[in-house]
Amino acid sequence: MSETAMDRREFIRRCTRAGVCVAAAGSLGVAFYDSRAPAAIPGPTAALTLPDYSVGPLPGRICIARGVDRKRLVRQAFAALGGMQAFVNPGERVLLKVNAAFASPPGLGATTHPDLVKAVVRLCLEAGAKKVTVTDNPINDPASCFALSGIDAAARQAGADVIVPRQSLFQRFSLTGGRLVRDWPVLAAPLLQADRIIGLAPVKDHHRSGASMTLKNWYGLLGGRRNIFHQDVHTLIAELAVMIRPTVVVLDGTQSMITNGPTGGSLSDLKPTGTLIVSTDPVAADAAGAALLGKQAQDLPFIARAEKAGAGTTDYRALNLKEIKAI
Amino acid sequence: MRIITTRRISQTFFFLLFLWFCAVSTLGEQVWQLRGWPVGWLLELDPLVGLGTLLATGTLYAGLLWGLLTVVLTIFLGRVFCGWICPFGALHQAVGWLAGRKRSAAVQIAANRYRPAQRIKYVILIFLLSGAAGDFLAWLLDLSVESSIAVAGIAAASLACGIAAVRVRKAFWRRWTTVLVLLIIGWVGLGFLTDGSRLLAASLQTGLLDPLPLFYRSVNLTLLPLLDGRMAAFSSPGRLYPGSVAIGLLFWTVVLLNLVIPRFYCRFICPLGALLEILGRNALYRMGQKPDGCTACGACDRHCEGACDPSTTLRSAECVLCMNCLDRCPHDVMGYGLHPSAAGEMAGPDLSKREFTAALVSGVAAVPLLRLSGGVDANWNPAVIRPPGALDEANFLRRCIKCGQCMRVCPTNVIHPAGLQAGIEGIWTPVLNFRVGTSGCQRGCIACGQLCPTAAIRPIPLDERLGRGEFADRGPIRIGTAFVDRGRCLPWAMDRPCIVCQENCPVSPKAIFTREEFRPVRLSGDLRLREMVEDRLLFDGPALPAERFATGDYFVTLEESPDIAPVRIKDIGSGGISLAENPFVETASPGARITVRVKLQLPFVDPSACIGCGICEHECPVKGRRAIRVSAENASRDRQHRLLL
Numbered sequence: 001m002s003e004t005a006m007d008r009r010e011f012i013r014r015c016t017r018a019g020v021c022v023a024a025a026g027s028l029g030v031a032f033y034d035s036r037a038p039a040a041i042p043g044p045t046a047a048l049t050l051p052d053y054s055v056g057p058l059p060g061r062i063c064i065a066r067g068v069d070r071k072r073l074v075r076q077a078f079a080a081l082g083g084m085q086a087f088v089n090p091g092e093r094v095l096l097k098v099n100a101a102f103a104s105p106p107g108l109g110a111t112t113h114p115d116l117v118k119a120v121v122r123l124c125l126e127a128g129a130k131k132v133t134v135t136d137n138p139i140n141d142p143a144s145c146f147a148l149s150g151i152d153a154a155a156r157q158a159g160a161d162v163i164v165p166r167q168s169l170f171q172r173f174s175l176t177g178g179r180l181v182r183d184w185p186v187l188a189a190p191l192l193q194a195d196r197i198i199g200l201a202p203v204k205d206h207h208r209s210g211a212s213m214t215l216k217n218w219y220g221l222l223g224g225r226r227n228i229f230h231q232d233v234h235t236l237i238a239e240l241a242v243m244i245r246p247t248v249v250v251l252d253g254t255q256s257m258i259t260n261g262p263t264g265g266s267l268s269d270l271k272p273t274g275t276l277i278v279s280t281d282p283v284a285a286d287a288a289g290a291a292l293l294g295k296q297a298q299d300l301p302f303i304a305r306a307e308k309a310g311a312g313t314t315d316y317r318a319l320n321l322k323e324i325k326a327i
Numbered sequence: 328m329r330i331i332t333t334r335r336i337s338q339t340f341f342f343l344l345f346l347w348f349c350a351v352s353t354l355g356e357q358v359w360q361l362r363g364w365p366v367g368w369l370l371e372l373d374p375l376v377g378l379g380t381l382l383a384t385g386t387l388y389a390g391l392l393w394g395l396l397t398v399v400l401t402i403f404l405g406r407v408f409c410g411w412i413c414p415f416g417a418l419h420q421a422v423g424w425l426a427g428r429k430r431s432a433a434v435q436i437a438a439n440r441y442r443p444a445q446r447i448k449y450v451i452l453i454f455l456l457s458g459a460a461g462d463f464l465a466w467l468l469d470l471s472v473e474s475s476i477a478v479a480g481i482a483a484a485s486l487a488c489g490i491a492a493v494r495v496r497k498a499f500w501r502r503w504t505t506v507l508v509l510l511i512i513g514w515v516g517l518g519f520l521t522d523g524s525r526l527l528a529a530s531l532q533t534g535l536l537d538p539l540p541l542f543y544r545s546v547n548l549t550l551l552p553l554l555d556g557r558m559a560a561f562s563s564p565g566r567l568y569p570g571s572v573a574i575g576l577l578f579w580t581v582v583l584l585n586l587v588i589p590r591f592y593c594r595f596i597c598p599l600g601a602l603l604e605i606l607g608r609n610a611l612y613r614m615g616q617k618p619d620g621c622t623a624c625g626a627c628d629r630h631c632e633g634a635c636d637p638s639t640t641l642r643s644a645e646c647v648l649c650m651n652c653l654d655r656c657p658h659d660v661m662g663y664g665l666h667p668s669a670a671g672e673m674a675g676p677d678l679s680k681r682e683f684t685a686a687l688v689s690g691v692a693a694v695p696l697l698r699l700s701g702g703v704d705a706n707w708n709p710a711v712i713r714p715p716g717a718l719d720e721a722n723f724l725r726r727c728i729k730c731g732q733c734m735r736v737c738p739t740n741v742i743h744p745a746g747l748q749a750g751i752e753g754i755w756t757p758v759l760n761f762r763v764g765t766s767g768c769q770r771g772c773i774a775c776g777q778l779c780p781t782a783a784i785r786p787i788p789l790d791e792r793l794g795r796g797e798f799a800d801r802g803p804i805r806i807g808t809a810f811v812d813r814g815r816c817l818p819w820a821m822d823r824p825c826i827v828c829q830e831n832c833p834v835s836p837k838a839i840f841t842r843e844e845f846r847p848v849r850l851s852g853d854l855r856l857r858e859m860v861e862d863r864l865l866f867d868g869p870a871l872p873a874e875r876f877a878t879g880d881y882f883v884t885l886e887e888s889p890d891i892a893p894v895r896i897k898d899i900g901s902g903g904i905s906l907a908e909n910p911f912v913e914t915a916s917p918g919a920r921i922t923v924r925v926k927l928q929l930p931f932v933d934p935s936a937c938i939g940c941g942i943c944e945h946e947c948p949v950k951g952r953r954a955i956r957v958s959a960e961n962a963s964r965d966r967q968h969r970l971l972l
Contacts, residue, residue, distance in 0.1 A: 011665055018611050021402045025606075029377070029395045034386035037782040038718060041966060168523040180972060224966075231972050 048173045048188055052245040053197040055087055060281035060312065060319040064288060066274050067326030070254055071119040073276040077250075078123055080322040081278060087248050088196050090128025095194035096120060096160065097246075099201050099217050100136040100151050102263055103144040109257045110264045111145070112200045114154030116252050120200060121158035132160040135190045136220045163190045170223040178239045180232065185223035199249035199282065203273070203292050205261030209233045210300045212262045213289045214249040214282040215241050215311075237302035241282060241311035251277040251285045253292040276326075283312025284319055331654045334410065338417040345369055345414035349546045353562040354738045354774055367732060367780040369414065370539050374398050374606075375452075375599045376728055379533040380781050383459040383725035385466075388782050398606055405610035406603045409593060410632065410647035415538035416593055420632055420649070422582055423589025432629050438588055439631045441642055445594050446676035450686040451536060452598035453678075457690030459725070461529035464691065468518040468527075478515070485511045528721075530694040530752045534728030538592070538599050544731035544755065545578035548744060551735070567763045568734065570746040574755065593647065594634050604644040608674045613643045614650075615668030620658040627652030627661055635675070637661060641668045644675030694752070702750040707967055709958040711749045712759040712939065714742055715768065715804045716776040716787040719965040720749075726783035729755040733775035733784055740764035741941065742775060757784070759806065759941060761957060762950075767942030768806060770833050807939030807957040808970060809839070809932045815954035818927040822846055824880045826928045828943035828955045838936035839943060839955075841928035845882055845893045854921040856885065857903075859912060865903035866921055873899040876923060885911050886920035893924050934961055934971055 065077040078084050088094055098112035106114050117134060124132045134155040138145035142164045146152035155162050163169070171188035175181040191197070201217035208230050209216055218240035219226065229236040253275040260269045273292040279285035283306045287297035297303045297314050307314050348366040356362055367390065370376055377394035381387050387394075397408050409416050427435055485508050492504035521527050534540040552566040568574075584591035593600050614637060627637040630652065635645035637652040653661040678686070700706060703720040714733055717723055734742045734757055741764040744755040757775070761767050773792050776784040787804065790796035794803035809828070817825040829839040854868035864883070875881075882893030883904060891910050898905040904921075932955075939957045947953040961970035 007666065010667070014609060014611055014665075017609050018402050021606070021609075022399050025398045025402070026395060028381075029387055029392055029398075032381055032385065032387045033392055035389050037388070037785040038384075038386075038722065040785070040963070041719060166523075225969070228969060228972065 048171045053247045054245045062279035062284050062316050062319045063322040065276045065324045065326050070115045073326045074119045076326045077278040080324050084123040084127035088124050088127040088129050091130045092195040093131045094124045094129045094196045095190050096134045097199045098136050100145045100149050101139045103140040103148045106150045108264050109255050109270045111149035114150035117151050118154040118158040121160040134160050135163040137165045137187050175243050180236050181239045187221045196247040199246050203253040203289050204257040211293050213286040214251050215286050218244045234302040234305050238305035238309045241306035242309050248280050249282045249285050251289045256292045281312035283307050284316035287314040288316045330650045337411045341412050342414040342417045352735045370780045372397055373539040375533050375537045375602050379459050379531050383529045383531045401603050401606040403611050405607040405613055406647050410649045415542040419585050419590045422585040426586040435629045436625050439634050441634050441636045447595050448601040449678050452601035453686035454690040455533045457687045458694050459531045461527040461694050465527040468521050525695050528694045528698045530724045536598050538597050540728045540730035547731040547735035549575035566740050568743050570744055608644050614646050614663055616660050616670045618669040620660045626655040630655050640671040642675040643672050697752050712807045712959050714775040714784050715806050716785040717964050723783050724752050726781040727756045732778040733757045736774045736778045739766045761941035761944040767940045767945045803938050805938045805963045807959045808934050808937045808961040809943050809955050809957050811930055812954045815949050818929050822925055827946050829930050831942050831946045838933050839930050844927045845924040848923045848925050856919040862906045862909040863903045871899050880926050882924045884922045885915045888914040
């Protein structure tokens with residue numbers, strides 16, 4: 001009899017276990033049941049929004065400074081516009097978007113000059129910026145680009161951080177009303193951790209877009225296989241102009257790359273043009289900078305398209321224009 | 328009726344059902360064709376397919392819910408699937424029986440005894456499932472360590488536990504708190520290590536050895552194509568499957584291993600068997616001995632299909648419920664019921680901790696290692712063209728079980744099992760090869776996705792494929808883009824009119840368009856005008872064979888009349904060249920140089936219209952290596968393939 005009793009207990013134990021197993025398997029199955037096939041291209045839809053970094057509703061300000069020394073030029077140009085404190089408030093975090101596209105030495109003019117980076121970092125820190133960060137998503141190997149262009153060393157010496165892009169810093173972004181920048185990876189992390197953005201771009205010849213200046217510089221915030229946008233480069237630049245509303249941009253035309261841009265590679269590609277433009281309106285900066293390449297704003301379709309998209313004005317003379325000669 | 332007769336009827340039924348499903352996987356409306364037959368039902372009944380995709384994707388897709396039925400049956404009744412349903416098991420049993428039926432009892436008993444190596448199937452199961460679990464692990468380890476509060480909380484908790492571990496007197500509790508602390512530290516540490524790294528990735532590889540996908544694949548791709556003939560027309564004739572030799576080799580090897588040990592595959596390899604063993608370890612009903620009467624005659628061991636030692640301590644998890652022991656026992660000792668076996672029982676093989684960990688870790692580690700090839704990233708292979716509706720590569724590899732259903736049903740035989748072109752992970756996954764088959768990928772066909780049991784190829788509606796109706800804004804599904812190889816193309820490289828590709832392009836307006844060019848023909852000498860008689864040009868120079876130049880594709884220009892468009896040659900004979908018209912009369916004079924030109928239509932591809940169907944590649948008369956070939960560029964399934972704005 002004792003054997004039967006044990007069997008009964010054993011039987012109940014087994015029944016319970018079987019019941020629990022069936023319930024577990026059943027609830028797992030039902031909980032994860034999916035009657036519909038997965039979507040064509042899955043993944044989170046772009047929910048990223050980018051802030052407006054501009055200095056507010058004041059009319060645009062622009063200063064065209066003539067001279068040869070970048071450090072003096074940029075200091076005096078900013079001074080003419082009310083000083084860096086007009087753009088950067090104490091305690092703010094500033095992002096400098098340089099052009100570090102190529103692993104090329106500074107003397108060849110394919111990248112933002114380290115002297116300019118150093119000077120702007122110092123200006124920001126003097127204005128009380130809490131933190132200054134320098135970034136770009138270059139075309140050549142990122143680490144090499146920052147090192148060889150001298151930007152990395154210059155930025156660190158002046159007290160800024162350098163963010164070399166990595167996969168995890170990108171997020172997908174869709175520009176409202178945009179046709180090309182849709183669900184596209186953007187170098188989001190540095191953008192989201194900044195209160196102000198200053199674009200620092202050299203003046204360069206560009207075979208496809210006609211010129212690479214402050215607007216084209218935003219291309220370096222895109223990730224992914226962005227060069228497919230070259231099929232419609234002018235529209236893309238106009239969309240970038242809407243996407244990034246910078247605090248101020250600096251267009252460095254002390255030397256301009258006249259030929260073989262945007263890579264250059266020889267000193268003979270450069271021409272001393274002795275001009276540096278600081279502007280709250282990148283469209284105006286590019287419109288003014290076109291002359292350094294011997295072109296006019298209407299030769300560059302992206303300028304008109306950016307203006308039409310409401311990113312700024314081509315008529316830089318109508319702005320609060322200051323023209324100075326650096327001493 | 329004897330119980331084993333019932334079992335045999337069940338096995339025969341499911342085996343024939345399986346064969347029927349394979350045979351009817353041919354597009355058509357006849358009873359012996361696809362119509363509405365649930366040809367993937369046996370795959371859906373396989374819970375390993377469900378579990379594997381559940382681990383890899385976090386979802387149990389549609390019909391895979393059938394796997395639950397098998398799971399529930401197994402929990403209550405034991406491995407009834409292995410012994411009564413599995414068609415692959417039935418095949419093994421039959422072959423094993425044929426091979427061993429004349430052997431002596433001692434040899435049969437020896438062949439059917441339990442072997443410790445039977446636990447290898449667990450190793451295989453754990454290895455394959457852990458390979459699929461990479462993303463699940465990543466989810467477990469993703470504790471958002473960015474949040475400093477979480478990190479502080481975890482640190483405080485483990486510190487408290489650590490102090491408790493030291494303080495607690497009882498060794499039992501001390502041990503468990505230590506384990507808890509180590510787990511937390513390991514969890515956080517791994518979370519940091521794997522965050523944003525390539526250390527975890529998921530890939531579903533169960534299909535390599537899962538018996539139902541294996542059997543479907545083998546029959547679909549290596550048997551039916553051989554049998555397909557005048558007497559038994561299984562599908563459109565002449566099916567070819569490049570690379571099927573490896574599939575056939577695996578199949579015949581595991582079938583022939585039954586000659587050595589019956590049910591070799593089931594006992595040593597089958598990962599599904601291992602899964603069902605785990606589920607059936609504590610099955611309510613099981614085989615067992617009754618308390619009295621066993622004379623140790625060995626009749627049960629002799630015919631045991633599961634090699635589970637019914638005469639002694641019965642390894643109940645290994646039992647496939649063949650019921651041979653029950654039927655053969657002369658003393659009626661064996662029974663199937665709720666009672667444990669009187670001679671004792673144990674669940675079955677157990678992996679040592681070490682074996683378990685080794686299988687688990689190597690499975691988890693294997694996929695990231697494979698991914699270093701970049702096959703799903705920057706190094707994607709443009710030669711891998713997946714069927715319309717296929718998911719992007721990473722998600723595709725989380726679902727495809729390599730069952731070959733899509734390849735079998737494809738009416739044009741363009742879907743083939745991949746060799747190594749899609750990487751080791753992609754072995755036997757479907758790729759399109761337009762050199763083989765009766766045509767390219769038919770624009771109006773969506774058969775492959777309807778048969779895919781796991782939605783690795785989504786079941787798309789025709790409207791989605793064609794980009795109309797509610798899918799109009801997305802346009803048609805593109806599986807690739809055709810590229811003209813101008814070095815091989817007859818008009819481009821060899822001055823021969825052709826454009827078969829343009830003619831066959833099925834989209835409207837055509838994705839292949841042409842531009843006209845009149846190219847001078849290579850002759851062995853100059854042609855000079857001697858005299859002009861109405862529409863005839865008499866000339867000096869090498870002979871112009873009419874069969875070549877009077878075909879309608881050849882034209883004439885005269886050097887002295889550069890403004891006059893080429894004029895078609897109507898005929899060539901003793902009277903010289905007859906022209907369709909003669910506009911040269913006014914300007915040309917004897918001695919003028921005559922140029923014979925061929926009118927070529929040079930093909931171009933408009934990538935915005937091309938859907939990559941490969942019909943052009945299939946039809947291209949340059950048969951060796953086609954002069955127009957589809958490549959996976961611009962395929963809609965993957966962002967990385969994008970080509971146009």
